[in-house]
Amino acid sequence: MNERRNEAGLTPLDRPNSYIGRSVPRPNLGRLVQGRAQFVTDITLPRMAHAAFVRSPHAHARIKTIDTAIAKSAPGVYAAFTWHDLAGVCTPWVGVLSHLKGLKSAEQYPLAPDRACWQGEAVAAVVARTRALAEDAAELVTVEYEELTPVVDPHQALDPKTPAIHPDHRDNLAFERTIDAGNVDQGFREADVIIESTFDFNRHTGVTLEPRAIVADWNEGEERLTVYQSTQALHMMKAIFAKHLGLAEHQVRVVCKDVGGSFGIKIHVYGDDMAVAAMSKILKRPIKYVADRIESFVTDIHARDHCVRAKIGVKQDGAITAWEIDDLTAIGPYSVYPRSSGIEVNQVINLTASAYGCKNYRAHARVAFTNKNVMCQYRAVGQPVAFGVTEGLLEMAARRLGIDPIAMRRKNLVPDESYPWTAPSGLQFEKLSHHACLDKLVQMMKYEELRREQAQLRAQNVHRGIGFSTFIEVTNPSAAFYGVGGAPITAQDGATLRLDVKGAVFCHIGVADTGQGAEAAIAQIVATSFGVPIDMVRVIMGDTDHTPYGGGTWASRATGIGGEAAWQAGKALRENVLMVAGAMLQTEGKTLDIRNGAIVDKDTGRERLPLAEVARVAYYRADTLPPGFQAEFVVTRHFVPRQYPFAFTNGHQACYLEVDVNTGFVKLLRHWVVEDCGTVINPQLVDEQTRGGVVQGIGPALFEHCVYDAQGQMLNANMADYLVPMAAEMPDIEVGHVATPTAESELGAKGTGEAGTAGAPAVVLNAVNDALAPFGAQLTAMPLTPDRILKALGKI
Amino acid sequence: MSALTIEVTMIVNGEEIRETVEARKTLVDFLREDLGLTGTHVGCEHGICGACTVRVEGEIVRGCLMLAAQCDGKRVETIEGVSDSGEIKDLQANFVTRNALQCGYCTPGFLLTAQDLLARNAMPSRDEIREFISGNYCRCTGYHAIVDAIEKTAEARAGRNS
Numbered sequence: 037m038n039e040r041r042n043e044a045g046l047t048p049l050d051r052p053n054s055y056i057g058r059s060v061p062r063p064n065l066g067r068l069v070q071g072r073a074q075f076v077t078d079i080t081l082p083r084m085a086h087a088a089f090v091r092s093p094h095a096h097a098r099i100k101t102i103d104t105a106i107a108k109s110a111p112g113v114y115a116a117f118t119w120h121d122l123a124g125v126c127t128p129w130v131g132v133l134s135h136l137k138g139l140k141s142a143e144q145y146p147l148a149p150d151r152a153c154w155q156g157e158a159v160a161a162v163v164a165r166t167r168a169l170a171e172d173a174a175e176l177v178t179v180e181y182e183e184l185t186p187v188v189d190p191h192q193a194l195d196p197k198t199p200a201i202h203p204d205h206r207d208n209l210a211f212e213r214t215i216d217a218g219n220v221d222q223g224f225r226e227a228d229v230i231i232e233s234t235f236d237f238n239r240h241t242g243v244t245l246e247p248r249a250i251v252a253d254w255n256e257g258e259e260r261l262t263v264y265q266s267t268q269a270l271h272m273m274k275a276i277f278a279k280h281l282g283l284a285e286h287q288v289r290v291v292c293k294d295v296g297g298s299f300g301i302k303i304h305v306y307g308d309d310m311a312v313a314a315m316s317k318i319l320k321r322p323i324k325y326v327a328d329r330i331e332s333f334v335t336d337i338h339a340r341d342h343c344v345r346a347k348i349g350v351k352q353d354g355a356i357t358a359w360e361i362d363d364l365t366a367i368g369p370y371s372v373y374p375r376s377s378g379i380e381v382n383q384v385i386n387l388t389a390s391a392y393g394c395k396n397y398r399a400h401a402r403v404a405f406t407n408k409n410v411m412c413q414y415r416a417v418g419q420p421v422a423f424g425v426t427e428g429l430l431e432m433a434a435r436r437l438g439i440d441p442i443a444m445r446r447k448n449l450v451p452d453e454s455y456p457w458t459a460p461s462g463l464q465f466e467k468l469s470h471h472a473c474l475d476k477l478v479q480m481m482k483y484e485e486l487r488r489e490q491a492q493l494r495a496q497n498v499h500r501g502i503g504f505s506t507f508i509e510v511t512n513p514s515a516a517f518y519g520v521g522g523a524p525i526t527a528q529d530g531a532t533l534r535l536d537v538k539g540a541v542f543c544h545i546g547v548a549d550t551g552q553g554a555e556a557a558i559a560q561i562v563a564t565s566f567g568v569p570i571d572m573v574r575v576i577m578g579d580t581d582h583t584p585y586g587g588g589t590w591a592s593r594a595t596g597i598g599g600e601a602a603w604q605a606g607k608a609l610r611e612n613v614l615m616v617a618g619a620m621l622q623t624e625g626k627t628l629d630i631r632n633g634a635i636v637d638k639d640t641g642r643e644r645l646p647l648a649e650v651a652r653v654a655y656y657r658a659d660t661l662p663p664g665f666q667a668e669f670v671v672t673r674h675f676v677p678r679q680y681p682f683a684f685t686n687g688h689q690a691c692y693l694e695v696d697v698n699t700g701f702v703k704l705l706r707h708w709v710v711e712d713c714g715t716v717i718n719p720q721l722v723d724e725q726t727r728g729g730v731v732q733g734i735g736p737a738l739f740e741h742c743v744y745d746a747q748g749q750m751l752n753a754n755m756a757d758y759l760v761p762m763a764a765e766m767p768d769i770e771v772g773h774v775a776t777p778t779a780e781s782e783l784g785a786k787g788t789g790e791a792g793t794a795g796a797p798a799v800v801l802n803a804v805n806d807a808l809a810p811f812g813a814q815l816t817a818m819p820l821t822p823d824r825i826l827k828a829l830g831k832i
Numbered sequence: 833m834s835a836l837t838i839e840v841t842m843i844v845n846g847e848e849i850r851e852t853v854e855a856r857k858t859l860v861d862f863l864r865e866d867l868g869l870t871g872t873h874v875g876c877e878h879g880i881c882g883a884c885t886v887r888v889e890g891e892i893v894r895g896c897l898m899l900a901a902q903c904d905g906k907r908v909e910t911i912e913g914v915s916d917s918g919e920i921k922d923l924q925a926n927f928v929t930r931n932a933l934q935c936g937y938c939t940p941g942f943l944l945t946a947q948d949l950l951a952r953n954a955m956p957s958r959d960e961i962r963e964f965i966s967g968n969y970c971r972c973t974g975y976h977a978i979v980d981a982i983e984k985t986a987e988a989r990a991g992r993n994s
Contacts, residue, residue, distance in 0.1 A: 061928050068936030069924040071871015071911030075937065078870035166865075168856070245875045245883055245937045245971055296873070296937030297971045329876045551935030551972050724931050724977055731974035755880035755969070763975040764966040768958070792974075 048782050049715065052631045052641070055560035055570055056783075059720035062556035063575070064294075064549065073294040076249035076266040077326050084251065085114055087312055087325040088170035090160040090177045091334070092152030095186035095407040095748025096201070099150050099159055099179060107162050107176040112169035116177065117161045117315055119149040126314040127280045129305065131373035133521030139211040139378040139403075141371035142202040146311035152181070153201060153369035154409050155749055156334030161311055163323055186748035190343065190366035190404035201369050201405045210371055211378040211403040215385055217460035223358025223396030227349025231432050236817035237421050237797075239341035239366075240740035242414060243760055246296020247332045248306060252313040253322035262289045263313060266296065268303045268550055269588035274580045275524035276305055276374065277313055292578040295550040299732065300414040301336050302550075303590045305373040308335065333753035338742055339414035341366045342384065342421045348429040349396075354439045354447045358396040359389040359460075361425055365411070366404050372412035374523040378403055380411075383418025383510060388426050390459035391470055391506045391686070392448045397460035407748045415732060417591070419507060419794035427505040427798040428805075428816065435809060441504050441802075442478060446471065449506065466679075468686040470506055472774045473710040477504075477688045480772050481708045486692060494810065500694045500705070503803025507795035511592035511713070511787025512683035512778070514676065528676035529593075530584025531602040533562065533609045535669040537655045539633055539648035541566055541609070544576045546586015547598030552789055553721040554594040560717055561599050561783065565606025567630030568647065584672060592787020595717055596683055597675055600781040604673035616667045617650045620660075675781065683778045683786040687711030689730070689795040691767070695807040697829055700822030702738060702804060704767040711791045714777040715784035722788050723771045729792020730769050735761045737800035741819050840904040844869070845913030853900045860884040860895030862903075863910060871911040871940050875969065882968030885941035886910050892948045911940035920947050923985045932981035934972030942968050946982045955986050 041047055049056050067073045092099075104116035128143040148159045160177050164170035187193045187201055193208040200207055224230055251264040261283060267273050270290040278285040295302065308325060316323045327335065342365045349358040363384050367377035385399035434444040449470040450457050457465045483502075490500045518525040532544040543562045549555040555575045563570040576582060584601075587593060610630050617635045618625035621644055629638040635645040653660060654667035661667070677683060691707045709726050716722050739759035743751045752758045777784025797818060804825070805814050813828040826832045836855040841848065844867060853862055858877075863869040863886065875883030877896045884895035887909040914920050920943055926932070933939040942965060949956060949964040956964065961979050970978065 059931075062931065065928040065931075065933065065936070068933055068939055069927050069943065070915040071869075071940045072915075073871075073936055075870075075873070077874065078864075168854070243969075243971060244935075245881060245969060246873070246935070294937075295935060297935045299971070329878065551933075553931070553934070720931050724934065724973060727974035727976045728934060728972045729974075732971070754878060755876045756878065760969055760971070761974075762966040762969065763962040763979065764959075766962070766975050768979075769974060769976050 051564050051567065054564045056564050057716055057719065058560070059718055060556055060560055060570055062553050063559055064555050075246050075294045075296050076251060076264050076292065077246055079251050079264050081251060081253060081322040084322040084324055085163045085165060085319065086167040086170045087161050087163050087315060087323050088167065088174040089158040089308060090174050090179065092148065092155060092157045092159055094152060094181055094183050095155045095188070096184040097152045097181040098184060099148060099152060100182055101180040102160050103178040104160060107173040110173035110176055112165035113173045114163045115319060117147065119145050119147040122146060122311060122314045125281060125317050126310055129280060129373045131371035131376050133376045133378065133518065133523060135521040136211060136376060136378040136382065139371060139376060140205065141210065142205065144307065144370045144373065146307040146314060154407055156409055158307055158311065161315065163315055163319060186407035188406055188408060188744060188746060188748045190364050190406060193366065193404040193406050194402065201407060208405040209402060210367060210405055211381065213382065213385065213401050215397065215399040215461050218396035220358045220360055220396045220398040224349040227357045228352045229433065229436055230347060230349045231429060231436060232347045233429065233432065233816050235344045235346060235425050235428055237340040237342040237424060238736055238818050239338050239411065239742040240736040241333065241336055241338045241742055242299045242301035244297030244299060244301050247327040247329065248302060248336065249326040250309050250312050251322055251324045252316040254317040254320060256320045260287050260289065261313060261317065262291060264291050265309065266302055267292050268295070268298045268548055268590050269525065270548065270578065270580050271546060271585055271588065272525050280310060281313060281317060289581045292548065295548070298550040300590065304337055304375065304412055306335065329755060330753050333758065334409055334750055337372060337412040337414065338409050339411065340421060340736070341411050344421065344425050346425045346429055348433050350433045350437060352437065354434065354437055354444045356392055356394040356448045359394065360398045361385065361388055363401045364404065366406040366408065368408050368410035369405055370410055372410050374525065375413055375518060377410065377412045379413055380418045384421045386461040386463050387418060387422035387508055390461060390463055391450065391508055393450050394448065395460045408744055415729065416790035416793035417510065419509065419790060420733060420797040423505050423507050423795055423798045424801060428801055431802045431805065442474065442483065445474060445506060464680055465684050466778060467776050468508065468684060469712045469774045469776045470686055473686060473688045473712055476772050476774060477690055477708055477710040480710065480770060481690050498694065499697055499807045500692065501803035501805065501807025502690065502692055503799045503801065503806055504688065504690045505795040505798035505802065506688055507686065507791065509685040509787065509790045509794050510682050511685055511790065512596035512677050513591045513593060514678060514681045516681035517591065526585060526587045528674050529586035529598040529601050530672055530674040531598065531605040532584055532670065532672040533566065533605045535609060535613065535651055537651050539568065539646065539651050540572045540574065541568060542574050542576055543602055544583045545598050545602060546583045546588065547594035548577055548589040550589050552594065552725055553718065554589060554598065557595045557599055557717045557721060558602050561602045562606045565603045566610050568633045572633055592789040596781070596785045596787050597677065599717065599785055600675040600783045601673050603783050604675065605671055608671040608673055612668045612671060613650055616654050617645055619662055619665055620645065620650065620653060677780050679780050683780065685711065685713045685786045685788065685791060687791055687795065689799045691799045691803050693803045693807065695804060695825060700825035702820065704734065704765065707767050707769045709769065709792060710772040710774060711788065712774040712776050713788040714775060714786040716773060716775060717785055725788050726771045726792045727769045729789065730796045731761050731766055733793040733796025734766065734800055736818060737797040738819050838901045840901060842903050842905065843907045845909055855901055857900045858896050859886065859898040859900050859903055862900035863895060869910050869912055873937050873940065880969065882941045882945060883938055885944045885968065887944060892944055911943065914944065922988060923947060926981040926985045930977050930981040930984065932973065932977040938968060938970045942970065942978060949982065950986055950989065955990055958983060
């Protein structure tokens, strides 16, 4: 942003009483700590009924008959449904995007009509007076299945001998893409050492503490559908409900106040939600459905499930000469609607090796259908896979060559001054700061001291490891992400500011707060841009009837995109208010400013009028303003990134851990992150997003795994058996910052929600392998369980 | 099945409640559905996540593992009660200042658990805090800020009492 400094060295962000860069507490926390929030699970409406689903116990089965007669006559039951009952009001969908060439999927239904393709797919639904009665009755639905052979392994899925899961497909290959950049063969010929390995990225899931929740309310009197939904993407869901229920978009309103965790779980279309909306339309009453924990495990999208064969070529001096990867990922039986399940693999092959200067890069990616729960975009889409492979290979090479992993990175990372830079995959990076971040990280963690301690402890048979990862994070997506592929997902966002009669400002905005603190960040931006104390700003989100059309919250876009719209709206409203103040004071509006809620002389800061006085005159005594003059105290501004498809951020992580070589247990000791998300609006929020993200990356590295058997049954679909990170196992996490603002916006903010998750798995993998190096043991399959560690050590 | 009901009397947040409940109804469902006390949340319904933590007779319990009928004649306190009484005002303020919550769904459970810890151990170490709150699941924060907020509350209370 240096280029935007004026003669006084100030940038447009350097407003008096600025809240930019301050750790202001979030305005919405009071209700959350007092139990006065409103999650969708808390909503009760008049005449509201409750839905329960009957789900397939088989991974793959033909549905021969469904008998709902007994269920329908059970106490409190209003109705029972199969697809046959919904077909007149709801249409099926196909989860493909036109810009992912060749991506295929099959028609998916809210209730499976004739075939269940994964364990947990809904086949029937019961609506009753209470949830308990609905569940009682759901048990009385009789479904006769004919079991079919499930396809559970992606290699098996792509074997020509395996029948296609979907009858109208020739095979189980959903999508395939290759990249061949530079001269890879020559690069490997020039290498002194070639290292090849296979990395397994386990299937895991979001485990949002508030499960997916919806109340759909079709009001026959006004012919409108109001959907209260725990979602990250309200306007997208509005479009989807309208399209598949045969309604005009303005007949649908989606409302969402508090969201109890999302992480990418709540941006997809689930059959349950479509069924609930359709049943509400048929029964003409509100219907509520909240997934229970077991339903969440078998129907919330799963994440990752990649098996990557990968190769790196290096010279003796550590210079990388070539990269090659072959990624095979299993997405379940359907590409998820409407974002598709082709995006993650695309990001894996786009991002792998992209931090490094070597341009010889070949990638092959295949996406296979299987009979497991669907897999789709989850926090840090593709990033843990890309950096797990890249950073895993890099540290293996460094270890083989006897080069320090920091030196290895310094030698190969794209120099900070070389940006803009185009990666071998074609990704364009505006400005990254790998070296600056690495320097800061090494300093923060006192690297040399740590290595000395590690060596001393090794002599005492205590085995500690230090691991690193460079990462790049995908934020602020432009229309090139989804809109270009035909999905009803906008990349732009709008902010409407409205001045009330006492000088407070309401900001209506299309982004959503799912806990990350967007409400605070937007309030800080508006307060600064317009010029009022932050308690004079009220942010309105989460209602498609009352916010400008916007994308919501995903891919770390709320502050970078929504924030810029709010910033520009604040400036525009300030200009309008100053025109009125100028008319009142008989001076030019441009000689005035709004600071701390008062109209002041721009040059001297001398207070001229309270802001509320300007509002009072404009609203109550417009007769005193000059003839023909109209005050405009509502303004809207929009923003969408256009120059770059994404605002990439970057950073480094490191961790220090101890492996008990007798039990295989890993104890995390410390974790460090240095990240660069451009202009920091609220340092505390950035730090906490980063910490939370790190732990969400540590989870699958060490514990989290959706375990399936050969019949496609998920064996650990409960919280007792599916292990999530708890406080006792997690370390304190130190976060540092480098700030390289994006020049695409005046604010210069990029996103930060993915960073922690993007790098943490690679860091833990590398640290465990560093600890085990003296034993010649190495792991490449996550989670790094005690069992796998002991096997790698040859102890079991 | 659903027909079996039981009369219960209990003191919930200081108010006497007389209700007829289904025998199978859990305490948390009773609080949320029958009494409208939605500050207590349901996360896993099998006693792992701690989102439904409430106090019965002064002890923290999992509202999903206890039946409403088991609370007949007992004193029950929820996040609404301890908020209105001001009992945990300082703890809540520290959670807010430290941003020790993101989505906030787990927070009422964490607050009651933290208050219980501080009643048992006025100056817990960070490790002791981490150990004690390990029955409560938070997907958002990574726990660091929660530990900070509890530690700060302990220090402030100790300072006040010395």
